[in-house]
Amino acid sequence: MGRLEKVDLTQKFDNQHDYEKELKHLQLKLLDLEQKLRNSKRSVVIGYEGWDAAGKGGNIKRVIERLDPRGYRVHAIAAPEGVEARMNYLWRFWERLPAHGQISIFDRTWYGRVLVERVEKFATKDEWSRAYEEINEFERTLVKDGTIVIKFWIHISKEEQIKRFKEREDSPFKKWKITPDDWRNRDKWDQYLVAAEDMFEKTDTPDAPWNIIAGEYKWWARTSALKAILHALRDL
Numbered sequence: 001m002g003r004l005e006k007v008d009l010t011q012k013f014d015n016q017h018d019y020e021k022e023l024k025h026l027q028l029k030l031l032d033l034e035q036k037l038r039n040s041k042r043s044v045v046i047g048y049e050g051w052d053a054a055g056k057g058g059n060i061k062r063v064i065e066r067l068d069p070r071g072y073r074v075h076a077i078a079a080p081e082g083v084e085a086r087m088n089y090l091w092r093f094w095e096r097l098p099a100h101g102q103i104s105i106f107d108r109t110w111y112g113r114v115l116v117e118r119v120e121k122f123a124t125k126d127e128w129s130r131a132y133e134e135i136n137e138f139e140r141t142l143v144k145d146g147t148i149v150i151k152f153w154i155h156i157s158k159e160e161q162i163k164r165f166k167e168r169e170d171s172p173f174k175k176w177k178i179t180p181d182d183w184r185n186r187d188k189w190d191q192y193l194v195a196a197e198d199m200f201e202k203t204d205t206p207d208a209p210w211n212i213i214a215g216e217y218k219w220w221a222r223t224s225a226l227k228a229i230l231h232a233l234r235d236l
Contacts, residue, residue, distance in 0.1 A: 002197040007155050012217035019219040026226040027066040034071050036236045043098040043147045047109035050154030052182045053164040054215045056107055062222040077108035089113050090138055110135055114199050119191045132202040139208040149208040150232045154215040
């Protein structure tokens with residue numbers, strides 16, 4: 001049984017009051033740690049991966065909601081274009097790394113090489129096979145330099161994904177979130193599942209462990225991610 005199959009997707013809050021109380025408490029603790037980070041020689045990199053419509057954007061929104069905007073940057077990563085497409089796949093991430101005292105949040109990450117590029121055959125087998133060690137070395141270098149690396153995979157069921165896809169199609173405010181690529185990716189769910197499990201096996205390291213977040217219930221996923229971040233920053 002793979003790691004994703006073991007995730008308990010039934011976890012949730014009983015009511016909105018409990019969720020909002022917990023969310024505020026965690027956000028204020030993170031704000032305090034952001035201030036401590038600013039006066040340190042440390043930096044933080046937070047990377048989000050997961051299924052389409054898993055709630056990555058909403059999760060990131062709650063992480064930064066009460067932070068000082070001078071202390072973080074959010075980078076939405078799409079397919080490389082122009083100069084980026086002609087460079088090593090890690091180059092554009094090096095360009096976006098945070099200075100000391102800062103936080104960089106990546107909505108999609110360098111793991112695209114072993115996920116979408118693998119499944120869609122944008123990278124050769126040799127390229128994505130050697131990328132595991134390249135990525136481990138990249139993260140190891142960051143950690144040795146004082147960067148705290150936090151990696152999330154937001155996990156939902158295939159049934160929940162189709163429900164969210166249809167909600168997006170039916171909403172005039174969310175239609176932009178659903179594209180033909182999302183439907184094509186869904187058709188390759190099993191291939192992405194295999195790629196994700198290989199990724200966890202080969203890149204879950206002491207320097208940069210994976211945090212798999214149950215995302216079936218968005219409130220639970222948001223507070224779970226905040227707790228994981230607070231735990232990672234506990235020694236600031």
